Amino acid sequence: MWSWFRNADLVLLHAPSIYDFRKVTSLLGPISDVIPSTPVFEMYPIGFSSIAEYLKQNGFSVRIINLAYRMLDDPQYDVEKTIRKLHPFAFGIDLHWLPHAHGSIEVARICKQYHPDTPVIFGGYSATYFHRELMAYPEIDFVVRGDSTEDSLRQLMRGIQAGESLVDIPGLTWRHPERGVIENPMSAPPASLDRFTNNYISLFKMALKYFDPKSLTAIFDWWRYPITAIATCRGCTQNCAICGGSHYALKYYANRNQPSFRAPGLIVQDIHAIQRFTRAPIFVIGDLNQPGEAYAKTVFDGLKKYSIKNQIVFELFNPAKKEFFEWLADAVPNFNFEISPESHDYNVRQAAGKFYRNEDMEDNIEWALEGGCQKFDIFFMIGLPGQTVESVTETVDYCEYLLKRFGKRVVPFISPLAPFLDPGSLAYENPEAYGYKLLFNQFEDYRQALLKPSWKYMLSYETRWMDRETILQTTYEAGRRLSQIKYKFGLIDKPALDTILKKIDIALEKHHQIEVSYENTKNDFQREIARKLSMNMHIDSIATICGKGEIKWPAATQNFKFLNIIKAVLFE
Numbered sequence: 001m002w003s004w005f006r007n008a009d010l011v012l013l014h015a016p017s018i019y020d021f022r023k024v025t026s027l028l029g030p031i032s033d034v035i036p037s038t039p040v041f042e043m044y045p046i047g048f049s050s051i052a053e054y055l056k057q058n059g060f061s062v063r064i065i066n067l068a069y070r071m072l073d074d075p076q077y078d079v080e081k082t083i084r085k086l087h088p089f090a091f092g093i094d095l096h097w098l099p100h101a102h103g104s105i106e107v108a109r110i111c112k113q114y115h116p117d118t119p120v121i122f123g124g125y126s127a128t129y130f131h132r133e134l135m136a137y138p139e140i141d142f143v144v145r146g147d148s149t150e151d152s153l154r155q156l157m158r159g160i161q162a163g164e165s166l167v168d169i170p171g172l173t174w175r176h177p178e179r180g181v182i183e184n185p186m187s188a189p190p191a192s193l194d195r196f197t198n199n200y201i202s203l204f205k206m207a208l209k210y211f212d213p214k215s216l217t218a219i220f221d222w223w224r225y226p227i228t229a230i231a232t233c234r235g236c237t238q239n240c241a242i243c244g245g246s247h248y249a250l251k252y253y254a255n256r257n258q259p260s261f262r263a264p265g266l267i268v269q270d271i272h273a274i275q276r277f278t279r280a281p282i283f284v285i286g287d288l289n290q291p292g293e294a295y296a297k298t299v300f301d302g303l304k305k306y307s308i309k310n311q312i313v314f315e316l317f318n319p320a321k322k323e324f325f326e327w328l329a330d331a332v333p334n335f336n337f338e339i340s341p342e343s344h345d346y347n348v349r350q351a352a353g354k355f356y357r358n359e360d361m362e363d364n365i366e367w368a369l370e371g372g373c374q375k376f377d378i379f380f381m382i383g384l385p386g387q388t389v390e391s392v393t394e395t396v397d398y399c400e401y402l403l404k405r406f407g408k409r410v411v412p413f414i415s416p417l418a419p420f421l422d423p424g425s426l427a428y429e430n431p432e433a434y435g436y437k438l439l440f441n442q443f444e445d446y447r448q449a450l451l452k453p454s455w456k457y458m459l460s461y462e463t464r465w466m467d468r469e470t471i472l473q474t475t476y477e478a479g480r481r482l483s484q485i486k487y488k489f490g491l492i493d494k495p496a497l498d499t500i501l502k503k504i505d506i507a508l509e510k511h512h513q514i515e516v517s518y519e520n521t522k523n524d525f526q527r528e529i530a531r532k533l534s535m536n537m538h539i540d541s542i543a544t545i546c547g548k549g550e551i552k553w554p555a556a557t558q559n560f561k562f563l564n565i566i567k568a569v570l571f572e
Contacts, residue, residue: 008063008210010055010157011088013111014044015103016068018450022075027510028541029455030475031099031418034379034551036219036227039541042068043219045096045124046231046285047149049198054150056202060157063088063206065215067107072220079107084114089161091115092153095134096124098420101443102450108139119160123149125244129253129423131173133443135181145171146254147234148189150196171255186255189234193262198231200274201568208569225552226278226559230270232286235259238317240353241385241434244422253424261291268302275310276564279556281336282310287317289324296320297327304331311336311374311553319360322367329371336553337368338377342384343391344398351385351434353426358398365406375553376410378402382475383417385427385434388465392474396481403489411491413546414482416475419458420446435464454514472511476504479545486550496547503544510540 018024021040028039037043044066052062070077091111095104108120122134123144131143144152155169166174170187190196207213217223235256239248250256267284274282288296303312312332316339328335341361342352349355365376380395392414399412420440421427427434440446440460449458456472466474480501487497542548 007087009060009089009161010062010092010153011086011090012044012048012051012062012064012092012094013083013107014042014048014064014066014068014094015100015107016040016042016071017099017103019103019106020071020079022071024451025536026452027454027507027514028458029418029472029507030415030479030541030545031455031458032542033544033546033548034413034415036551038072038220040068040072041097041099042066042072044068045094046198046229047096047124047147048094049200049203050196050231051092051150051153052206053197053199053202054195055154055157058154060154063210063215064203065212066217068103069217069220070214073214073217080110080114083107083110087115088118090119090121090157092121092123094124095122095127095130098126098423098446099450101126101446105137105139105447108137112139121153121156123153125254126423129244130443131183132181135173135175141175143173145173146186146189147250147256148193148196148260151190189254189256189260191260193231193234193260194266196262197266197270198229200228200277201572204277204565204569221548224559225555226280227283227553227555228274228278228280229283229285230267230274231262232267232284232288233259233261233290236286236317237290238353239426241426242352242381242417242422244424244428246353246425248426249422249424252429259290261295264295264298265302267299268306271303271308271310271312272306275306275308277561277568278559279310279561280559281313281553281555282308283313284315287315289320290317293321293324296324300327300331308332309334311555313338313553315339316364318354319356319364322363325364325367325371325373333372334554335368335371335373336375336377337364337373338379339364340379340381342379342381343387344380344395345387345391348384348386348391352381362402362405365402365410369406369409374409376406377551378410378412380412380414381417382414382478383459383461383463383466383471385436385463386465387463389470389474392478393481396478396485399482400485403485403491408489408491411486411550412482413551414475414478415545416459416471417461418471419449419455420460431461437462437464453517454511456511475545476508480504483546492547492550496549500543500545500547503540507540507544 032039048064055062067079093104111120119141121142122140127143128145131145134140134143152170159166172184176182203216207216235250236247239246311334313336343349382392402410427436431438452458456468459468462468483497483500486492
């Protein structure tokens with residue numbers, strides 16, 4: 001069955017954004033208000049589960065430890081003690097999102113402190129982009145580049161265990177004892193994703209094997225709201241100017257010339273498998289229309305056979321045809337949508353790389369609601385090319401118009417492009433053409449920025465139309481106005497509104513105090529400033545411009561089907 005208490009061959013560690021955020025805090029602001037995680041960014045990449053499943057199929061044992069969540073959950077949790085007790089063949093640390101620039105390096109240092117001879121492997125979008133700079137850190141032995149590294153990692157693990165040559169492993173950056181740093185060429189990513197899964201049964205078994213379910217927890221309140229995700233693709237057909245996962249970006253730094261899609265039947269199987277274990281919402285990552293209407297229709301036809309009761313959340317990258325919503329309404333009893341137009345202004349939206357009109361988006365909202373959509377989230381952003389303060393104000397006005405027209409099943413959000421402009425994106429690689437001024441260029445710049453006392457100083461850019469101070473002030477004012485509009489239309493109640501307005505006032509006051517102290521020191525006293533101002537992440541940097549509950553979809557009172565989970569763990 002299992003080798004109980006055995007150390008894993010590979011331990012995957014997910015670091016917090018800032019290490020140790022429990023001792024060093026700052027005004028992180030609304031940088032994570034419209035995503036499920038906190039500013040610690042405790043949500044580990046979905047690729048962890050795919051890597052674990054693929055390596056398991058090839059004879060390697062893998063353990064996932066979400067250090068960020070463990071530290072968030074328990075103020076006394078000892079990271080060093082945990083790592084000291086581990087004895088794998090290798091540690092793997094994700095650097096997928098750049099906000100982990102600080103925490104990932106610090107966790108790597110702890111690994112090397114207690115296990116100097118155990119290899120440390122980095123991977124993810126940001127690790128791929130900055131792979132050369134990362135090799136300057138002695139704590140890092142390998143970087144596996146690309147967005148589909150399962151097989152390269154398998155080859156690397158085999159090479160580590162058997163002492164085999166590493167020169168033919170695709171996309172590996174590593175140190176040769178005599179030749180220095182070597183960058184192996186990248187191969188083309190797999191055209192099909194059908195052999196890669198994010199098998200939740202494997203995660204359940206891993207939790208039981210190591211008696212450590214907390215280390216597999218994805219977000220801070222997952223046990224109350226166990227949302228799951230299904231990956232439909234890798235890569236993207238879109239060229240959003242600010243996205244490091246766009247078609248342009250992944251071709252530029254990850255050797256991906258076109259997206260790969262999972263077979264429609266396997267997506268249906270994934271959703272059907274998940275609903276056996278939980279009644280919670282299931283998020284379908286990626287617009288099903290990307291590979292064509294027939295692909296989406298096939299998924300919906302498959303789902304219709306099972307009559308899935310869970311809330312299922314779908315993404316739209318562009319407005320879809322009316323038939324799309326008719327097919328969906330016929331197949332799925334409980335569905336929701338989200339779309340990110342970025343701005344109400346077509347000129348700003350076009351500059352950001354999106355080319356649809358408000359009228360087309362509004363048609364989609366209408367068709368979705370007519371079909372029974374229970375919640376339609378719309379995300380706007382601050383810090384875009386061509387965007388002014390006046391434009392942001394008009395975007396908030398447009399949110400009010402949407403609520404007047406469609407009612408409170410439509411939920412608009414607005415948040416800053418923070419803390420960083422994505423490396424590899426069109427705007428990052430061509431900043432002047434998009435009106436950006438980049439304030440950081442090297443990986444170490446980002447790492448140090450995360451230790452600043454306020455999210456204003458973490459922002460990696462300014463635009464021709466808004467500097468960092470203007471982005472900060474505009475964000476809080478937009479958050480204030482939009483929350484008042486939401487209260488007016490019944491999306492939030494009076495206590496929720498009062499909490500948000502109070503948090504905005506506190507944030508602005510602390511920001512002013514930071515400005516005065518920081519301008520007077522201009523030194524390395526950022527941490528001392530934070531301590532003097534009694535920063536508390538839970539009070540000052542969570543749900544500052546919208547409530548965390550606003551981004552959630554309807555969920556059941558009892559979300560887990562424990563009997564089914566036990567049967568699967570024991571007999572499958």
